[in-house]
Amino acid sequence: MASTERSLARRRLLTATAALSGAALLGGAGAAHAAGVRGTAWPAAFPLPDGFQPEGITIGSRPHAYLGSLANGDVHRVSLATGRGSLAVKGLGEGHPTVGLKIDRHHRLxxxxxxxxxxxxxxxxxxxxEQVHATGGVxxxxxxxxxxxxxxxxSFAPRLYKLVLGRHGTPQALETVPLSGDxxxxDEFTxxxxxRTPDGRALLVVDTVADGGGLMRVDPATGVARAVDLGPARLPxxxxxxxxxxxxxAVQQRQNAIDVFRLNAAGTRGTAIARITDPRFRIPTTAAAWGDRLYLPNARFDVDPTPATDYDVVAVDRV
Known part of the structure; x- marks a missing residue:
């Protein structure tokens, strides 16, 4: 098995083992079931190309979603108003997937x-x-x-990568910030x-191992991590x-749910206030917002992907 396939298959296996426990650990936070999307005639779901294998999604200052492919690194752009899409960035091919992605105000991905x-x-x-940076990471x-x-x-090493941005957001030097503290x-996917925290002073990072799965507040200057108090909720x-x-x-992919927390300004404490579920969820992985909606790609990690496997994006109401 190729290294890309091995890493992605290992991710699917690891996330499957914790699926049932996380739902119980959320406790009495309540539930918010998405029974439709309010206030717009825009499509509440739209298809992606067969075999695309989506994972990440980002939406910038315009109503267009950008989604990355685990299969070959392509980036697909979709109009939220029509649901129609096309290739935005050609990937580098097999072995060079696109997992997470973000777009800035200069249309830079x-x-x-x-x-x-x-x-x-x-x-x-x-x-x-325009640029390819080798991190030496896993x-x-x-x-x-x-x-x-x-x-x-x-996901396989205790560190963050910092791509320093200069004037107008131009990418410059790449730095490695080791994680420490809590x-x-x-041994596997972490x-x-x-x-960012609400006050913008620190970073929030999912740690799927710590205390059964939790959230860490990371000092960007030092890499020191401190566990965020989420009460009884867990993020396995x-x-x-x-x-x-x-x-x-927080998208809980294998649980087909989004757990919703209200944080304090510093991001040191959070209270679970809702759980969003939807029968259209097929292992969603990430979320992006436009208006009163959240948009999530269904990664379908429970099936073996083929060139004919169908994928889509679904929209649900924000809390």
């Missing part, structure tokens, strides 16, 4: 390369891949943009989604994170 160990930067307007998973950097997680590194299947104000959405 930051792409996490999974087991290739790459960080790639592409122009969403021209489709050109599985570059997800990314968040801050005013001075793009931060990436590595960080617990498992770090996943990444966000925690994948993508999305922060809107003080509301944090």
């Amino acid at each position: 930051f792409l996490a390369g999974g087991p290739s160990g790459e960080i790639r930067v592409a122009d969403a307007r021209t489709g050109e891949t 599985f570059v998973n997800d990314v968040i943009l801050t005013p001075g950097a793009a931060w990436f997680t590595d 960080w617990v590194q498992g 770090a996943n989604g990444i966000e 299947n925690g994948d993508g994170l999305l922060l809107l104000g003080r509301i944090l959405y």
